[in-house]
Amino acid sequence: xxxxxxxxxxxxxxxxxxxxxxxxxxxxxxxxxxxxxxxxxxxxxxxxxxxxxxxxxxxxxxxxxxxxxxxxxxxxxxxxxxxxxxxxxxxxxxxxxxxxxxxxxxxxxxxxxxxxxxxxxxxxxxxxxxxxxxxxxxxxxxxxxxxxxxxxxxxxxxxxxxxxxxxxxxxxxxxxxxxxxxxxxxxxxxxxxxxxxxxxxxxxxxxxxxxxxxxxxxxxxxxxxxxxxxxxxxxxxxxxxxxxxxxxxxxxxxxxxxxxxxxxxxxxxxxxxxxxxxxxxxxxxxxxxxxxxxxxxxxxxxxxxxxxxxxxxxxxxxxxxxxxxxxxxxxxxxxxxxxxxxxxxxxxxxxxxxxxxxxxxxxxxx
Amino acid sequence: xxxxxxxxxxxxxxxxxxxxxxxxxxxxxxxxxxxxxxxxxxxxxxxxxxxxxxxxxxxxxxxxxxxxxxxxxxxxxxxxxxxxxxxxxxxxxxxxxxxxxxxxxxxxxxxxxxxxxxxxxxxxxxxxxxxxxxxxxxxxxxxxxxxxxxxxxxxxxxxxxxxxxxxxxxxxxxxxxxxxxxxxxxxxxxxxxxxxxxxxxxxxxxxxxxxxxxxxxxxxxxxxxxxxxxxxxxxxxxxxxxxxxxxxxxxxxxxxxxxxxxxxxxxxxxxxxxxxxxxxxxxxxxxxxxxxxxxxxxxxxxxxxxxxxxxxxxxxxxxxxxxxxxxxxxxxxxxxxxxxxxxxxxxxxxxxxxxxxxxxxxxxxx
Numbered sequence: 208x209x210x211x212x213x214x215x216x217x218x219x220x221x222x223x224x225x226x227x228x229x230x231x232x233x234x235x236x237x238x239x240x241x242x243x244x245x246x247x248x249x250x251x252x253x254x255x256x257x258x259x260x261x262x263x264x265x266x267x268x269x270x271x272x273x274x275x276x277x278x279x280x281x282x283x284x285x286x287x288x289x290x291x292x293x294x295x296x297x298x299x300x301x302x303x304x305x306x307x308x309x310x311x312x313x314x315x316x317x318x319x320x321x322x323x324x325x326x327x328x329x330x331x332x333x334x335x336x337x338x339x340x341x342x343x344x345x346x347x348x349x350x351x352x353x354x355x356x357x358x359x360x361x362x363x364x365x366x367x368x369x370x371x372x373x374x375x376x377x378x379x380x381x382x383x384x385x386x387x388x389x390x391x392x393x394x395x396x397x398x399x400x401x402x403x404x405x406x407x408x409x410x411x412x413x414x415x416x417x418x419x420x421x422x423x424x425x426x427x428x429x430x431x432x433x434x435x436x437x438x439x440x441x442x443x444x445x446x447x448x449x450x451x452x453x454x455x456x457x458x459x460x461x462x463x464x465x466x467x468x469x470x471x472x473x474x475x476x477x478x479x480x481x482x483x484x485x486x487x488x489x490x491x492x493x494x495x496x497x498x499x500x501x502x503x504x505x506x507x508x509x510x511x512x513x514x515x516x517x518x519x520x521x522x523x524x525x526x527x528x529x530x531x532x533x534x535x536x537x538x539x540x541x542x543x544x545x546x547x548x549x550x551x552x553x554x555x556x557x558x559x560x561x562x563x564x565x566x567x568x569x570x571x572x573x
Numbered sequence: 574x575x576x577x578x579x580x581x582x583x584x585x586x587x588x589x590x591x592x593x594x595x596x597x598x599x600x601x602x603x604x605x606x607x608x609x610x611x612x613x614x615x616x617x618x619x620x621x622x623x624x625x626x627x628x629x630x631x632x633x634x635x636x637x638x639x640x641x642x643x644x645x646x647x648x649x650x651x652x653x654x655x656x657x658x659x660x661x662x663x664x665x666x667x668x669x670x671x672x673x674x675x676x677x678x679x680x681x682x683x684x685x686x687x688x689x690x691x692x693x694x695x696x697x698x699x700x701x702x703x704x705x706x707x708x709x710x711x712x713x714x715x716x717x718x719x720x721x722x723x724x725x726x727x728x729x730x731x732x733x734x735x736x737x738x739x740x741x742x743x744x745x746x747x748x749x750x751x752x753x754x755x756x757x758x759x760x761x762x763x764x765x766x767x768x769x770x771x772x773x774x775x776x777x778x779x780x781x782x783x784x785x786x787x788x789x790x791x792x793x794x795x796x797x798x799x800x801x802x803x804x805x806x807x808x809x810x811x812x813x814x815x816x817x818x819x820x821x822x823x824x825x826x827x828x829x830x831x832x833x834x835x836x837x838x839x840x841x842x843x844x845x846x847x848x849x850x851x852x853x854x855x856x857x858x859x860x861x862x863x864x865x866x867x868x869x870x871x872x873x874x875x876x877x878x879x880x881x882x883x884x885x886x887x888x889x890x891x892x893x894x895x896x897x898x899x900x901x902x903x904x905x906x907x908x909x910x911x912x913x914x915x916x917x918x919x920x921x922x923x924x925x926x927x928x929x930x931x932x933x934x935x936x937x938x939x
Contacts (some may be wrong), residue, residue, distance in 0.1 A: 237900070404903070411898055414903070419899070422900075438912075441864050465798070465804060468804065469835040470835075472839060513885060533781060533785070540796075542805075
């Protein structure tokens with residue numbers, strides 16, 4: 208998608224053919240910078256420190272990370288070690304282990320001399336498939352948005368209001384995004400949309416990334432604090448909620464950014480449809496009950512106590528600084544995800560179409 | 574309550590007998606400063622810019638503001654003008670108009686020469702009554718917490734976990750607080766409590782004020798982002814939610830800080846009892862349906878886009894600065910309150926005891 212008038216992807220094989228470029232998402236929205244990953248350690252760090260984030264993009268970065276490891280040492284030991292190391296960086300998103308498994312399954316049966324090229328091809332294929340999947344999700348989601356617009360008493364001249372949580376936009380994938388893909392498709396097809404962007408504390412991916420994406424594409428949007436969504440639904444100002452997912456059980460329970468569950472409850476309470484954009488790669492067929500079975504990553508309490516922003520002071524350089532929001536005399540606790548049970552979900556928007564949130568329906572993705 | 578080992582109230586008549594002292598709550602938790610109010614304009618500004626905040630304290634500040642106006646000019650015109658001006662500062666909390674009405678009703682029938690003393694007495698009485706009301710709420714709430722602790726399978730040796738939103742502590746009142754009064758009473762009576770403190774975006778009154786209050790009193794607490802409460806309830810880590818209210822309809826619908834509604838939904842969904850600490854002064858007998866009838870204050874979008882904190886930079890002065898969280902290319906929307914309908918409330922903790930959330934029961938307060 209577009210940044211400063213130029214078309215970008217979040218991750219790419221660089222022209223040298225041996226290193227990988229990524230957009231540094233920790234600097235957005237104030238600075239647009241890219242990083243080079245030259246080793247699997249670089250890739251692991253990029254995931255761990257959230258230079259790249261978003262379940263699909265984490266998966267693709269993992270795949271390229273394994274490729275980088277194989278370039279240095281194509282032995283079984285090297286591959287198994289790198290896979291384990293990359294897998295340990297973020298525990299919740301299933302895409303990471305899925306992509307690592309896929310690359311290693313592809314290369315391990317091959318002679319060492321062929322592993323390098325095979326890994327590169329497989330990583331590129333995973334990236335390309337991710338783009339296709341997102342485009343398909345966008346297409347099916349667009350149909351939902353068109354239906355909402357047509358049924359709306361406001362008429363098609365008024366924008367429909369979509370609320371989204373965190374960033375499941377193109378920055379969370381290679382291109383297009385999952386939850387935002389239908390919005391991009393809608394905007395490009397001339398359907399009027401307005402997006403309520405949850406800021407998404409503690410890391411503010413909504414305010415920093417989703418708002419940035421939408422601004423770059425010229426899509427009407429408004430940032431709100433995470434507390435405000437319930438009020439907007441009570442006031443009839445939300446026509447649909449669309450979010451992403453980091454891991455989905457076969458029963459249709461969705462693990463997504465912390466706070467998603469609260470929006471699902473409010474949507475249910477106000478009869479607002481609640482959609483989850485679901486690439487097949489986020490499905491974990493081994494799990495049923497999301498609340499008891501999905502490991503929830505607990506991140507640093509500093510993400511709660513400290514925040515990054517641009518200094519607002521006259522006559523001073525507009526520096527990016529970290530500030531602390533409360534003193535060390537108070538501790539913090541920082542779970543990164545919560546689980547939204549299938550009973551709260553209207554439907555899944557997948558690459559093969561709209562699916563009901565139950566095991567029978569999800570089987571169509573297997 | 575205690576700050577730095579000394580007992581404080583949030584508002585007091587100063588020794589000169591003609592000016593009013595308040596704690597400047599915009600500087601907490603990093604700086605403890607007090608302000609002097611010498612005119613009703615000072616009082617109006619203190620309310621408007623949230624130097625004082627919290628429905629009960631806003632009411633008391635309004636009463637003292639009217640006293641300050643009468644000290645300068647005790648004519649009917651002056652009183653009516655000051656009342657109107659003070660009332661316009663914050664539209665949602667009912668306590669403000671309630672307290673202003675009470676003082677003006679007291680003084681307007683009197684000859685001008687007696688109005689000054691009468692206003693001072695009435696304001697002091699309102700402040701004193703607020704303290705008594707909060708203490709009573711604390712006492713009744715303590716009984717609830719004791720019952721929870723005794724019924725708990727964890728036994729009384731494990732702390733009970735209370736989640737609270739925003740600041741309905743003593744800083745929101747004259748002393749003791751509403752939602753936090755039961756927690757202070759519990760702590761002083763030796764009952765083990767731990768408080769989950771919602772940071773409460775956009776103004777972070779939880780992280781800045783509630784955490785500060787609890788730290789000063791030595792009460793175990795943990796700050797969480799507003800998104801995290803649902804997860805904690807799913808995990809069984811919340812034994813009760815207690816919040817305050819800015820305005821309550823006679824049907825028992827509660828208007829409180831934005832985001833309260835989302836926590837009430839999560840509490841209901843996880844069978845966690847949801848209590849509202851309700852001083853009689855927040856009841857608006859003229860209203861029934863909270864969602865359609867209560868005016869919701871929309872505050873500046875800068876409260877969403879900008880945040881205040883202490884610079885974290887080595888070798889630099891630990892300045893308090895404002896930073897912006899996203900560029901001006903994105904707009905924000907900032908409703909300050911939402912409505913939690915009575916169907917989501919377990920009970921009201923009031924100064925006359927525990928009341929069911931319905932009109933019949935609330936009538937006992939009239």
